[in-house]
Amino acid sequence: xxxxxxxxxxxxxxxxxxxxxxxxxxxxxxxxLMSDVLAFGKPGILLLTGLSNAQSVRTANIIDAKAxxxxxxxxxxxxxxxxxxxxxxxxxxxxLMMYATCGLLFSHGLPGVSDPS
Amino acid sequence: xxxxxxxxxxxxxxxxxxxxxxxxxxxxKEILKEIGIDPSIVIRASISVxxxxxxxxxxxxxxxxxxxxxxxxxxxxxxxxxxxxxxxDQAMKEGFSTATHEMREMGxxxxxxxxxxxxxxxxxxxxxxxxxxxxxxxxxxxNKTGNK
Numbered sequence: 001x002x003x004x005x006x007x008x009x010x011x012x013x014x015x016x017x018x019x020x021x022x023x024x025x026x027x028x029x030x031x032x033l034m035s036d037v038l039a040f041g042k043p044g045i046l047l048l049t050g051l052s053n054a055q056s057v058r059t060a061n062i063i064d065a066k067a068x069x070x071x072x073x074x075x076x077x078x079x080x081x082x083x084x085x086x087x088x089x090x091x092x093x094x095x096l097m098m099y100a101t102c103g104l105l106f107s108h109g110l111p112g113v114s115d116p117s
Numbered sequence: 118x119x120x121x122x123x124x125x126x127x128x129x130x131x132x133x134x135x136x137x138x139x140x141x142x143x144x145x146k147e148i149l150k151e152i153g154i155d156p157s158i159v160i161r162a163s164i165s166v167x168x169x170x171x172x173x174x175x176x177x178x179x180x181x182x183x184x185x186x187x188x189x190x191x192x193x194x195x196x197x198x199x200x201x202x203x204x205x206d207q208a209m210k211e212g213f214s215t216a217t218h219e220m221r222e223m224g225x226x227x228x229x230x231x232x233x234x235x236x237x238x239x240x241x242x243x244x245x246x247x248x249x250x251x252x253x254x255x256x257x258x259x260n261k262t263g264n265k
Binding site: 034043058063 | 136138139142143146156160163164167168222223224225226227228229230233236
């Protein structure tokens with residue numbers, strides 16, 4: 001599934017990375033806890049989170065995440081956007097809650113991080 | 118063991134500076150990529166040093182990371198000056214945490230950090246003196262034998 005398809009499915013706004021929407025996403029994982037993302041995340045993950053400070057972007061960079069989708073309409077702060085631009089990590093924001101975001105992506109065939117089949 | 122260093126570099130970490138937290142780990146990750154460390158080790162080392170850096174920011178007054186690379190090993194040494202850890206066995210248990218609300222708002226402080234460092238490292242040692250500080254030695258083997 002491409003990032004563009006994900007954007008349309010979640011009716012998400014692209015905050016940065018408009019030119020990277022052709023990126024292919026193979027699996028996703030959702031958590032507001034960066035410690036969990038560091039423990040269970042894998043390179044290439046699409047990170048779904050409600051944590052909107054700069055640590056979400058730093059964490060995504062550390063684990064080589066492909067992009068971040070902020071849920072519940074969260075918007076990253078200026079520091080986070082600046083970092084994401086430097087690091088080339090696309091940031092999207094959807095008004096959907098975490099549960100609905102995961103459910104929509106999963107039901108359209110995007111597996112979870114623990115089962116990247 | 119060879120004494121021949123490919124690289125040895127020190128980085129300072131300021132305690133309580135949540136705005137800059139993670140900057141050192143981002144720099145170290147870039148360096149490891151540049152010098153051609155295996156990508157799977159880069160990820161494990163980056164996760165470990167990021168967790169450790171966040172611990173220094175959250176709990177210590179200041180800290181120092183020493184990154185040393187030899188042909189055999191990648192060694193991350195973290196030394197901090199701060200409150201230290203009274204009971205290391207307890208701190209190594211997943212879920213044990215003394216984090217404040219501010220730390221949890223950053224997405225950290227869930228009691229996962231030290232266990233996650235241990236999980237990622239090939240060798241991990243922790244020593245601490247309460248009231249003085251904590252030292253971590255996080256080691257990754259760069260040759261195949263001994264590698265996780």
